[in-house]
Amino acid sequence: MCTQSGAGSWTCVLCSGPAAAGICTGCEADLPRAAQPPVAHRIRGIDAVQIPYRYAYPLDVLVRAFKFHRDLAAGHALAMIFTSNVSNHLQSIDRLVPVPLARGRYLARSFNQAALLAHALGAVSGIPLAADGVRRIGGSEQQSRLSRAARRRNLADAFALVERVDGEHVAIVDDVVTTGATAAALARALRHGGAARVTLVALAVTDNRRGGP
Numbered sequence: 001m002c003t004q005s006g007a008g009s010w011t012c013v014l015c016s017g018p019a020a021a022g023i024c025t026g027c028e029a030d031l032p033r034a035a036q037p038p039v040a041h042r043i044r045g046i047d048a049v050q051i052p053y054r055y056a057y058p059l060d061v062l063v064r065a066f067k068f069h070r071d072l073a074a075g076h077a078l079a080m081i082f083t084s085n086v087s088n089h090l091q092s093i094d095r096l097v098p099v100p101l102a103r104g105r106y107l108a109r110s111f112n113q114a115a116l117l118a119h120a121l122g123a124v125s126g127i128p129l130a131a132d133g134v135r136r137i138g139g140s141e142q143q144s145r146l147s148r149a150a151r152r153r154n155l156a157d158a159f160a161l162v163e164r165v166d167g168e169h170v171a172i173v174d175d176v177v178t179t180g181a182t183a184a185a186l187a188r189a190l191r192h193g194g195a196a197r198v199t200l201v202a203l204a205v206t207d208n209r210r211g212g213p
């Protein structure tokens with residue numbers, strides 16, 4: 001897909017009309033908004049939630065195009081609407097922690113969509129990222145790979161912290177929230193690592209807690 005039509009101008013990834021930032025203002029206004037507060041508000045260990053959108057058409061098309069087909073124009077549009085919606089709600093946050101992918105998924109896809117969204121948010125807000133501060137431990141193989149960091153990490157069901165976050169307000173950054181189980185497990189690891197407060201920041205939440213990308 002070729003969507004950059006000239007110096008600094010883009011065509012909208014949804015309607016192909018002119019757009020300053022990947023998606024035009026009309027299409028952006030029509031995107032499915034999440035109810036406030038979204039269902040994810042009830043996730044264990046999460047103090048606050050910032051999720052602007054529902055995972056529904058046409059947002060789901062863009063997410064899947066980026067996530068599974070590496071459509072960079074879609075990724076750019078998603079990063080723009082994500083940062084413009086949440087960057088004004090991050091006042092007390094000390095650190096951004098993107099949800100890490102399991103190693104197998106990371107290799108298959110070659111990038112982590114949550115990490116890309118977190119990088120975009122960090123660039124806009126100036127809040128530092130802890131992209132390497134937490135690792136996903138899917139099984140015994142991954143766990144053994146992390147053994148060198150054993151002294152410095154805290155284990156909680158699915159994640160290992162390799163860097164403490166004592167007293168910090170940490171924002172977990174994810175692309176699409178479904179059951180909230182991942183965020184809850186990561187929040188637990190962050191609490192073990194000393195986090196004082198945990199906010200979940202995501203692009204979208206599914207309606208029925210199933211059927212994510």
Ligand SMILES: [Zn+2]
Binds near residue numbers: 014017028
């Ligand atoms: Zn449009």
